Amino acid sequence: MNKTVKKFKMPSAYTILFFLIILVAILTWIIPAGQYATTKAGNIISGTYRARTNSPQGIWDVFMAPVNGMVGTANTDGSISISLFILVIGGFLGVVNKTRAIDDGISAIIKNNNGKEKAIIPILMILFAIGGSTFGMGEETIAFYPILIPVMISVGYDSITAISIALIGTQVGCLASTVNPFATGVASQTINISPGQGLISRLVLLIITTAISIFYVMHYAAKVKKDPSASYVFEHRQKDLEDFSMKQESDDHVLSRGQKIVIWLFGATFVIMIAGLIPWSNLNSSWTFFDSFTKWLTNVPFLGALIGQDIAPLGTWYFSEITTLFFLMSVIVMFVFHMSESEYINAFMEGMGEFLSVAIIVCVARGIQVIMNNGYITATVLHFGETGLQHLSSAVFIVLTFIFYIPMSFLIPSTSGLAAATMGIMGPLGKFSGVDGSLVITAYQAASGWVNLITPTSGVVMGALAIGHVNIVSWWKYMWKLMVILFVVVAGYLVVVSML
Numbered sequence: 001m002n003k004t005v006k007k008f009k010m011p012s013a014y015t016i017l018f019f020l021i022i023l024v025a026i027l028t029w030i031i032p033a034g035q036y037a038t039t040k041a042g043n044i045i046s047g048t049y050r051a052r053t054n055s056p057q058g059i060w061d062v063f064m065a066p067v068n069g070m071v072g073t074a075n076t077d078g079s080i081s082i083s084l085f086i087l088v089i090g091g092f093l094g095v096v097n098k099t100r101a102i103d104d105g106i107s108a109i110i111k112n113n114n115g116k117e118k119a120i121i122p123i124l125m126i127l128f129a130i131g132g133s134t135f136g137m138g139e140e141t142i143a144f145y146p147i148l149i150p151v152m153i154s155v156g157y158d159s160i161t162a163i164s165i166a167l168i169g170t171q172v173g174c175l176a177s178t179v180n181p182f183a184t185g186v187a188s189q190t191i192n193i194s195p196g197q198g199l200i201s202r203l204v205l206l207i208i209t210t211a212i213s214i215f216y217v218m219h220y221a222a223k224v225k226k227d228p229s230a231s232y233v234f235e236h237r238q239k240d241l242e243d244f245s246m247k248q249e250s251d252d253h254v255l256s257r258g259q260k261i262v263i264w265l266f267g268a269t270f271v272i273m274i275a276g277l278i279p280w281s282n283l284n285s286s287w288t289f290f291d292s293f294t295k296w297l298t299n300v301p302f303l304g305a306l307i308g309q310d311i312a313p314l315g316t317w318y319f320s321e322i323t324t325l326f327f328l329m330s331v332i333v334m335f336v337f338h339m340s341e342s343e344y345i346n347a348f349m350e351g352m353g354e355f356l357s358v359a360i361i362v363c364v365a366r367g368i369q370v371i372m373n374n375g376y377i378t379a380t381v382l383h384f385g386e387t388g389l390q391h392l393s394s395a396v397f398i399v400l401t402f403i404f405y406i407p408m409s410f411l412i413p414s415t416s417g418l419a420a421a422t423m424g425i426m427g428p429l430g431k432f433s434g435v436d437g438s439l440v441i442t443a444y445q446a447a448s449g450w451v452n453l454i455t456p457t458s459g460v461v462m463g464a465l466a467i468g469h470v471n472i473v474s475w476w477k478y479m480w481k482l483m484v485i486l487f488v489v490v491a492g493y494l495v496v497v498s499m500l
Helices: 013-027 059-071 080-099 101-112 117-135 139-154 159-175 181-190 199-226 234-243 257-277 289-298 303-307 319-336 341-374 378-389 394-411 415-432 437-451 459-467 472-499
Strands: none
Touching (some): 013 059, 013 341, 059 341, 080 181, 080 257, 080 319, 101 257, 117 139, 117 199, 117 257, 139 459, 159 437, 159 459, 181 319, 181 341, 181 437, 289 303, 319 341, 378 415, 394 437, 415 437, 437 472, 459 472
């Protein structure tokens, strides 16, 4: 009698996070409770830890944790602001995607560079890296592989080259996220700092890692073109030539006037967001242009009242302001592209729906912090870290943080979920070693992006490889040198920044 053997299936991020909530609740019965004195801003004061009465968390508390993770408690800020932002940016992307401006724009770049395919590699990798760094572009790349693969194979490259352009491009962008709302945004909100803190440092890391990745891909592409047998998928090259043969298409991918305007609006939205998040006056006390301009604008008779009296100056924005920005820009895109009211609402709602799981994951993950704080074991864990890390230099701490987040990224593949679940502990621990919270965020993002280049638990990785007929082992053989290079470069960069 044949018995069906069930294959192990990796649990979803929700299940993993909920089991972590249960585990942490059990720990509140075991770990002694304690607390720190805090400043008026809520920051803990080193050396003030004291024990207190235990507050073990029960079954009801476990199921309440995700709810309180959304709305907040007396001990823990809720994630409602970041969850709402995630939903609104999803709606904004849904409206932009409805215009097909981004898809057709990249397709036009490919078509217009016919015969100059080698130049396409750096151009597209930079664009994909910017997408990964600013809005966490990942799943959206799936639509581009059927376009890129035939082009790259037809000019003598292989499917790995095509996959590298989008996959490595976006994930290196995520590795050095500048204002990625699902990584930088969630992590920053968790430790109550502006997403603009550390922006310049992350931008430098983005330039370095993107340049390294472009060189790596172009070197491999040139080697394959010179000698096709050097390809890691050479054994089925002939089949790939047949399966991915270029088809003559009547669509010339000429962007309409409306699509061109949408692309400019899309880029302007992120530029405004970045300008709004950079703490200009903190960088230089004399940089007060935005404060003065906003004050002048709001005091202009009638115009100030028409625009709104509560506009915050660029440089002082937080999640409420940038959420409003994306909502406003989605409406502008609707008018520019002449969408009907029903088309806009449907596109916005569909976009929100695609990001609903991310918004909920943030709440579930925040539930871990709720249980720890309500059980008063957060301070005890921090005290253990404070005593254990007091002799570690900032350089050693930040490298260990980077290494810590590598297995954690496998355990919790959701970048937003990982940030919400762990940053409440890692951020304060960094302070004990003299490491700024923004650098801890950089270490977490770098580890998550690094892992997402190769992990078989990523739908983006496995989906791209499936489209290109590339097995995961071949991908690992191709990637291992780049992984080592990126690990060393990121670790070295973190050490240098921690010492500045």
